[in-house]
Amino acid sequence: MSTGRVSQIIGPVVDVIFPDGALPNLLNALVIKGKNIAGQEITLTIEVQQLLGDHTVRGISMTATEGLMRGLTVIDTGAPLTVPVGDTTLGRIFNVLGETVDGKGKNSKKDFPKNLPIHRNSPEFTELDTNLSIFETGIKVIDVLAPYRRGGKIGLFGGAGVGKTVIIMELINNIAKAHGGVSIFGGVGERTREGNDLYHEMLESNVIVEKNLSESKVALVYGQMNEPPGARMRVGLTALTMAEYFRDAESRDVLLFIDNIFRFVQAGSEVSALLGRMPSAVGYQPTLASEMGGFQERITSTNKGSITSIQAIYVPADDLTDPAPATTFTHLDATTVLSRGLASKGIYPSVDPLGST
Numbered sequence: 001m002s003t004g005r006v007s008q009i010i011g012p013v014v015d016v017i018f019p020d021g022a023l024p025n026l027l028n029a030l031v032i033k034g035k036n037i038a039g040q041e042i043t044l045t046i047e048v049q050q051l052l053g054d055h056t057v058r059g060i061s062m063t064a065t066e067g068l069m070r071g072l073t074v075i076d077t078g079a080p081l082t083v084p085v086g087d088t089t090l091g092r093i094f095n096v097l098g099e100t101v102d103g104k105g106k107n108s109k110k111d112f113p114k115n116l117p118i119h120r121n122s123p124e125f126t127e128l129d130t131n132l133s134i135f136e137t138g139i140k141v142i143d144v145l146a147p148y149r150r151g152g153k154i155g156l157f158g159g160a161g162v163g164k165t166v167i168i169m170e171l172i173n174n175i176a177k178a179h180g181g182v183s184i185f186g187g188v189g190e191r192t193r194e195g196n197d198l199y200h201e202m203l204e205s206n207v208i209v210e211k212n213l214s215e216s217k218v219a220l221v222y223g224q225m226n227e228p229p230g231a232r233m234r235v236g237l238t239a240l241t242m243a244e245y246f247r248d249a250e251s252r253d254v255l256l257f258i259d260n261i262f263r264f265v266q267a268g269s270e271v272s273a274l275l276g277r278m279p280s281a282v283g284y285q286p287t288l289a290s291e292m293g294g295f296q297e298r299i300t301s302t303n304k305g306s307i308t309s310i311q312a313i314y315v316p317a318d319d320l321t322d323p324a325p326a327t328t329f330t331h332l333d334a335t336t337v338l339s340r341g342l343a344s345k346g347i348y349p350s351v352d353p354l355g356s357t
Helices: 140-145 165-178 192-204 229-248 263-276 287-295 323-329 340-344
Strands: 001-008 013-017 029-035 042-051 058-063 073-076 082-084 113-118 153-157 182-188 220-225 253-259 305-310 334-337
Touching: 013 042, 029 220, 042 229, 058 229, 073 153, 082 229, 113 229, 165 182, 165 192, 165 305, 182 192, 182 229, 182 263, 220 229, 229 253, 229 263, 229 287, 229 305, 263 287, 263 323, 287 323
Parallel strands: 153 305, 153 334, 182 220, 182 253, 253 305
Antiparallel strands: 001 013, 001 073, 013 058, 029 042, 029 073, 042 058, 082 113
């Protein structure tokens, strides 16, 4: 492991100088340990994004950089960010780095013996399951009128208060009881209050069993609105990596919820601008299609198991031609539209069968 030092800090962007011949690879995780301006011990993780020349790399921070100083020692871990996977993650809340944030125990290797890198290739062609099969949700209006494909990607459209949480809870419960499956919830750039409400509703409905976490049916990964853009850009990959382990190593059917996939694009746009890349249409990052494709192609059915993803989609200014939702639509197999009119009548889940596909 090589060591360098911080040479420049511009918001969440950090430049690091390394000795000759010791440059880290792109996407490697760098760890800064030392004391900040106030003399407090800090540990900061950076992901390498650019090699600038003159032995300098530029990275994006996964946590706030307030108090960071030039000259601090930086350690190259020699690998991408790694996060815990497996049954020990169920019932817990994690951040983008795979650290627990629920205050129910320390995030040590003893607690989580299995770890995987968040940057991985999508499954090979020979591993893909070519059989088209219906993913039974146990919700009649979906299964009969607008069914989901096993290993597919579903867009969930609905504003605040129309029952997104209700349908998510029902799906998590049903897949656990009917298929013995597990669910991963990725909170990407949404309100912390909503994440907190979801967690407590899961406790009340025994989706998360606080007294015996091993009986829980879901793991939560949060990178909310208050996080730096680097964390919001990568938290979806953290959740996806946890889901991939259940599919590939344990041959299970997994439900992956992403709320909200638009914030993933938005964070990528922020990072792109901070790194000085030329913007593309409507100010989005020039790598929008490849970033979205790299993420979505990992969500699929293989001959071992499946990941079925339900992604909440925010449409800016209700413009469906905006590059962010338009790029997302090309990857979707189905859409579920939740109706405010049905929700106001107390009909849950408030699925609009005519608007859904």
